[in-house]
Amino acid sequence: xxxxxxxxxxxxxxxxxxxxxxxxxxxxxxxxxxxxxxxxxxxxxxxxxxxxxxxxxxxxxxxxxxxxxxxxxxxxxxxxxxxxxxxxxxxxxxxxxxxxxxxxxxxxxxxxxxxxxxxxxxxxxxxxxxxxxxxxxxxxxxxxxxxxxxxxxxxxxxxxxxxxxxxxxxxxxxxxxxxxxxxxxxxxxxxxxxxxxxxxxxxxxxxxxxxxxxxxxxxxxxxxxxxxxxxxxxxxxxxxxxxxxxxxxxxxxxxxxxxxxxxxxxxxxxxxxxxxxxxxxxxxxxxxxxxxxxxxxxxxxxxxxxxxxxxxxxxxxxxxxxxxxxxxxxxxxxxxxxxxxxxxxxxxxxxxxxxxxxxxxxxxxxxxxxxxxxxxxxxxxxxxxx
Amino acid sequence: xxxxxxxxxxxxxxxxxxxxxxxxxxxxxxxxxxxxxxxxxxxxxxxxxxxxxxxxxxxxxxxxxxxxxxxxxxxxxxxxxxxxxxxxxxxxxxxxxxxxxxxxxxxxxxxxxxxxxxxxxxxxxxxxxxxxxxxxxxxxxxxxxxxxxxxxxxxxxxxxxxxxxxxxxxxxxxxxxxxxxxxxxxxxxxxxxxxxxxxxxxxxxxxxxxxxxxxxxxxxxxxxxxxxxxxxxxxxxxxxxxxxxxxxxxxxxxxxxxxxxxxxxxxxxxxxxxxxxxxxxxxxxxxxxxxxxxxxxxxxxxxxxxxxxxxxxxxxxxxxxxxxxxxxxxxxxxxxxxxxxxxxxxxxxxxxxxxxxxxxxxxxxxxxxxxxxxxxxxxxxxxxxxxxxxxxxxxxxxxxxxxxxxxxxxxxxxxxxxxxxxxxxxxxxxxxxxxxxxxxxxxxxxxxxxxxxxxxxxxxxxxxxxxxxxxxxxxxxxxxxxxxxxxxxxxxxxxxxxxxxxxxxxxxxxxxxxxxxxxxxxxxxxxxxxxxxxxxxxxxxxxxxxxxxxxxxxxxxxxxxxxxxxxxxxxxxxxxxxxxxxxx
Numbered sequence: 001x002x003x004x005x006x007x008x009x010x011x012x013x014x015x016x017x018x019x020x021x022x023x024x025x026x027x028x029x030x031x032x033x034x035x036x037x038x039x040x041x042x043x044x045x046x047x048x049x050x051x052x053x054x055x056x057x058x059x060x061x062x063x064x065x066x067x068x069x070x071x072x073x074x075x076x077x078x079x080x081x082x083x084x085x086x087x088x089x090x091x092x093x094x095x096x097x098x099x100x101x102x103x104x105x106x107x108x109x110x111x112x113x114x115x116x117x118x119x120x121x122x123x124x125x126x127x128x129x130x131x132x133x134x135x136x137x138x139x140x141x142x143x144x145x146x147x148x149x150x151x152x153x154x155x156x157x158x159x160x161x162x163x164x165x166x167x168x169x170x171x172x173x174x175x176x177x178x179x180x181x182x183x184x185x186x187x188x189x190x191x192x193x194x195x196x197x198x199x200x201x202x203x204x205x206x207x208x209x210x211x212x213x214x215x216x217x218x219x220x221x222x223x224x225x226x227x228x229x230x231x232x233x234x235x236x237x238x239x240x241x242x243x244x245x246x247x248x249x250x251x252x253x254x255x256x257x258x259x260x261x262x263x264x265x266x267x268x269x270x271x272x273x274x275x276x277x278x279x280x281x282x283x284x285x286x287x288x289x290x291x292x293x294x295x296x297x298x299x300x301x302x303x304x305x306x307x308x309x310x311x312x313x314x315x316x317x318x319x320x321x322x323x324x325x326x327x328x329x330x331x332x333x334x335x336x337x338x339x340x341x342x343x344x345x346x347x348x349x350x351x352x353x354x355x356x357x358x359x360x361x362x363x364x365x366x367x368x369x370x371x372x373x374x375x376x377x378x379x380x381x382x383x384x385x386x
Numbered sequence: 387x388x389x390x391x392x393x394x395x396x397x398x399x400x401x402x403x404x405x406x407x408x409x410x411x412x413x414x415x416x417x418x419x420x421x422x423x424x425x426x427x428x429x430x431x432x433x434x435x436x437x438x439x440x441x442x443x444x445x446x447x448x449x450x451x452x453x454x455x456x457x458x459x460x461x462x463x464x465x466x467x468x469x470x471x472x473x474x475x476x477x478x479x480x481x482x483x484x485x486x487x488x489x490x491x492x493x494x495x496x497x498x499x500x501x502x503x504x505x506x507x508x509x510x511x512x513x514x515x516x517x518x519x520x521x522x523x524x525x526x527x528x529x530x531x532x533x534x535x536x537x538x539x540x541x542x543x544x545x546x547x548x549x550x551x552x553x554x555x556x557x558x559x560x561x562x563x564x565x566x567x568x569x570x571x572x573x574x575x576x577x578x579x580x581x582x583x584x585x586x587x588x589x590x591x592x593x594x595x596x597x598x599x600x601x602x603x604x605x606x607x608x609x610x611x612x613x614x615x616x617x618x619x620x621x622x623x624x625x626x627x628x629x630x631x632x633x634x635x636x637x638x639x640x641x642x643x644x645x646x647x648x649x650x651x652x653x654x655x656x657x658x659x660x661x662x663x664x665x666x667x668x669x670x671x672x673x674x675x676x677x678x679x680x681x682x683x684x685x686x687x688x689x690x691x692x693x694x695x696x697x698x699x700x701x702x703x704x705x706x707x708x709x710x711x712x713x714x715x716x717x718x719x720x721x722x723x724x725x726x727x728x729x730x731x732x733x734x735x736x737x738x739x740x741x742x743x744x745x746x747x748x749x750x751x752x753x754x755x756x757x758x759x760x761x762x763x764x765x766x767x768x769x770x771x772x773x774x775x776x777x778x779x780x781x782x783x784x785x786x787x788x789x790x791x792x793x794x795x796x797x798x799x800x801x802x803x804x805x806x807x808x809x810x811x812x813x814x815x816x817x818x819x820x821x822x823x824x825x826x827x828x829x830x831x832x833x834x835x836x837x838x839x840x841x842x843x844x845x846x847x848x849x850x851x852x853x854x855x856x857x858x859x860x861x862x863x864x865x866x867x868x869x870x871x872x873x874x875x876x877x878x879x880x881x882x883x884x885x886x887x888x889x890x891x892x893x894x895x896x897x898x899x900x901x902x903x904x905x906x907x908x909x910x911x912x913x914x915x916x917x918x919x920x921x922x923x924x925x926x927x928x929x930x931x932x933x934x935x936x937x938x939x940x941x942x943x944x945x946x947x948x949x950x951x952x953x954x955x956x957x958x959x960x961x962x963x964x965x966x967x968x969x970x
Contacts (some may be wrong), residue, residue: 023541095400096399096400097397097398097399150967156398187966193402198930201403201405201406201408201930202401202404202405203400203401203406203409204400204401204403205399205400206400206401206402207400208400212396213483215396216396216397216398216399216400219396219398223398
């Protein structure tokens with residue numbers, strides 16, 4: 001069934017198809033529609049889930065963790081300050097190995113108060129141990145939501161689905177909704193590997209001494225390492241059932257390119273059209289879209305970028321005091337390549353707080369990189385008025 | 387690099403390797419939660435001593451017959467009190483603080499009507515061979531007779547009027563209490579084993595006091611207060627000035643006296659309201675003259691509202707000082723304007739006359755400023771305005787008990803029913819002691835629901851059908867509750883007869899609530915102080931130390947309860963208390 005829907009509702013439909021059992025959330029623009037739609041689904045019986053209203057995002061995540069510990073499939077959604085408020089509980093979800101799924105609608109952090117898109121909120125949670133999957137279209141949002149549960153419950157790690165405010169959250173696109181029977185085959189009822197049981201009570205989350213803490217962290221790292229293969233397998237099965245897959249990264253018209261853009265989120269779509277036009281003119285540019293930010297797809301990116309002379313990373317985010325976050329992660333991942341294969345990586349910070357990233361902006365970046373001249377710091381902050 | 391062996395040993399998350407049952411968290415506690423049945427404020431507020439909370443809980447479970455049985459153990463005439471009682475229970479109801487008191491009167495009425503409809507009867511009892519006389523068949527006499535009969539005593543009621551019911555029949559207009567309801571409730575009392583002789587005035591030649599007292603093992607005096615207090619104003623013997631109670635009695639017997647077009651009733655109690663509303667039904671313009679303000683009127687507030695709706699006018703802060711006569715015919719009532727001074731012994735502000743005078747035209751003036759007893763007709767010497775009794779209702783004369791309007795107590799149907807029960811307990815106790823078979827020692831305080839005057843028959847009989855968990859005779863206040871767990875729900879208001887139909891005759895005006903609405907109203911009850919198995923303690927206990935008990939309620943496993951008190955805080959109804967560990 002095809003349906004025209006906004007990205008927020010694509011999340012809701014994905015969660016519904018996944019037959020989530022517990023939803024706990026606190027409203028925040030631009031996320032609110034996600035759980036609003038889910039609450040209606042719960043109210044009218046389309047979804048047999050417990051909807052728990054709470055007084056904060058911290059409590060929302062705590063409730064999801066509790067539900068997950070009890071063996072339920074738990075879901076929440078938030079944005080920006082709400083995600084920041086969850087921070088402590090995000091670590092707890094990872095440490096407790098709770099496969100909670102969270103949809104974060106990228107929104108700039110205040111102050112200045114700003115409801116528009118910006119990835120710094122989710123990227124600020126880089127070190128919480130959550131899998132992070134960025135989306136480009138509403139179809140990808142729905143598909144990723146369903147796949148996120150399967151992935152999370154396989155590796156016992158929490159998964160964050162990330163989508164741009166307004167460009168996806170409030171923009172309507174046709175979305176193909178898979179049949180429930182198909183999803184039920186792909187994602188059966190959760191079989192928790194361990195859960196709270198009053199008849200066999202164990203303490204969860206208790207004190208761990210220095211002689212064991214590192215081993216637990218090591219196992220989280222191992223689970224993250226496994227996630228690369230598991231995600232690929234999950235996507236393969238989803239493709240078998242629906243015909244669609246996205247990849248941890250996707251190379252677009254990258255063959256023979258001497259310059260590749262690295263993008264994520266909806267900027268990717270704009271960049272695709274810029275590349276199409278340039279390719280028509282014989283300009284050998286392409287792009288690599290990064291969907292999976294954690295675990296970082298180091299091997300895939302090395303393979304995709306090795307031997308390319310120039311790489312421009314478009315970051316709709318910034319680690320103030322350093323640079324765009326994707327760019328820095330990428331540099332770190334490529335550092336061990338042999339010097340001859342190592343591309344020159346330039347990072348551009350742009351579109352913060354929802355500022356438009358138009359084809360002209362991307363064209364200017366490509367032109368600047370092509371010129372091979374030293375680029376001033378201001379030029380790396382595209383369009384900024386210092 | 388990980389050390390392989392160690393890596394296998396450490397679980398992937400912080401989870402205890404053994405069951406946490408080895409950790410006796412109960413050893414940490416210095417506070418201990420306990421379940422207790424406490425007293426709901428409505429139960430304390432009810433002069434009859436009804437377990438209101440108890441029948442509300444049974445109604446919540448849909449157990450109408452059990453609820454009616456519990457009610458009938460304490461109150462012989464719930465269909466009557468559901469209609470005419472001033473329901474102090476509702477003034478006490480904790481739900482007032484949230485969104486309006488539970489409409490207890492309407493639930494009681496619904497349940498009372500259900501009992502009549504199903505013809506629920508008292509269980510048969512084995513006779514004890516003792517005979518008790520009851521003088522007067524008003525609510526006090528009927529209640530005493532009913533309870534004594536259920537305790538196995540043979541009871542004979544003597545009533546001077548032609549029919550049983552006392553003030554319920556003579557004083558209360560039919561539009562408030564249809565006679566078919568009263569008749570059926572009295573029939574149920576008869577069916578419990580009570581003999582009622584009407585048309586017999588004790589103390590007359592037909593049945594002298596000496597004969598009566600000699601023939602019965604004990605006697606309960608409940609002949610009421612029928613002497614209307616005079617205004618003490620010159621001219622009140624004129625034609626057109628009459629006692630309101632006499633007027634009501636005449637109408638209630640079916641008379642339709644001629645009262646003219648303009649009637650003024652003096653007084654602020656229920657008799658005054660009854661007179662004024664009855665006068666409206668006889669076609670008169672009807673005014674109430676009261677020396678204080680509406681706020682001080684002792685009448686039931688709902689009755690005042692009804693009177694107002696029916697077009698009764700009110701003149702407050704005014705008292706009669708004389709009458710204007712045309713020959714021996716009344717033309718007007720002369721009044722003085724009053725003002726409120728400092729509070730008197732009743733706590734209400736005392737009315738003080740001013741110099742201002744005014745006149746109200748009147749064809750009839752009805753006086754309704756209270757009734758006195760007639761001490762001359764009683765077998766007790768030295769009785770003044772009321773018969774003194776002890777805590778069991780016993781008078782100075784051994785074996786003779788008294789209650790209702792004869793005794794020193796509030797003049798209400800509920801207080802009369804409560805006094806009848808108190809005397810029944812007193813007489814039962816007296817006769818058991820005389821027979822050398824006293825019940826185990828039970829002081830009145832232990833029989834009271836809370837700290838006021840009412841007594842519980844189930845406590846006296848020790849046959850409470852409601853399972854009780856460690857009962858405490860403490861009343862639960864709103865502060866003891868956790869209102870976060872209660873949803874707001876509007877009180878169901880009684881349905882009333884449309885105005886024209888109401889004033890046009892003597893059909894019952896207030897029609898109460900139908901059964902679905904009554905049951906819904908019962909579900910508004912907080913069940914203050916009594917566990918109704920809502921399970922919140924079980925849900926909230928962080929140590930899973932609370933489990934279901936077989937039969938009723940919950941158990942606390944003190945081996946694991948660490949005394950955090952979450953259950954006590956979460957309990958919506960104050961049915962749990964936290965006590966210091968080691969103290970009893």
